[in-house]
Amino acid sequence: MRGMLSFLIMWFLSKRPMYGEEIALELEKMKGNKPTPGTIYPALKHLQNNGLVTSKKDGRNIIYSLTEKGTTTSKKAFEYFCSMFEPVFKDCIKAKNLKKM
Amino acid sequence: MRGMLSFLIMWFLSKRPMYGEEIALELEKMKGNKPTPGTIYPALKHLQNNGLVTSKKDGRNIIYSLTEKGTTTSKKAFEYFCSMFEPVFKDCIKAKNLKKM
DNA sequence: TTAAATATATCGGACGTCCAATATTGGCCA
């Protein structure tokens, strides 16, 4: 279960390249609280050190995107995530349908 | 994202009381690898120290179950989990449907 | 009645996540 933050960052980047603040804001939308720079940048650095993410300057921003290796890794991690949490997801749907009645 | 193990343990226990090895085996089914005692028991201890889980001896086994506080906490955490990961879940379903074609 | 197997438990170390605090850079505008 360690590595969830990295997983989510890669999932975001698989949709489109983003700069750091954008990623932080997406995480805020998702989790309800915005990760501080001390959370997000070390994670991005770690992903870069492992060759999963690259960065490119764009004016004031630094745009992060998946490398080729990052794309395949992200895909595999996504499949793993989906199959692992499937029982919980099903429970989520069940709870949601019960609420409607 | 910290606390995922505790969340899963509580989710299991919300279905039915279990002893430690059972929880470990459920986690193995889910994640593909079985957590060692050094992972599972400290987590159970932590949950007990916070009054979320109680234990009861039953022969060779120690059966863990949610306290009242644990039940409400688990419910809230479950709702949070569902809403937080909903976008990813939807992506899982999308990927699954694509595979069928 | 030993021996083996099962379940529980702790320890130590590593790692990833998390925040608060602090610093630095680059673009923008008054």
Next chain:
DNA sequence: TGGCCAATATTGGACGTCCGATATATTTAA
């Protein structure tokens, strides 16, 4: 041009997760 602000980045400490190693109790089997 100077000052402001957004974005990037690092540091230090705390915490939860994770494993391998080791230990102990209890139950079952030989």
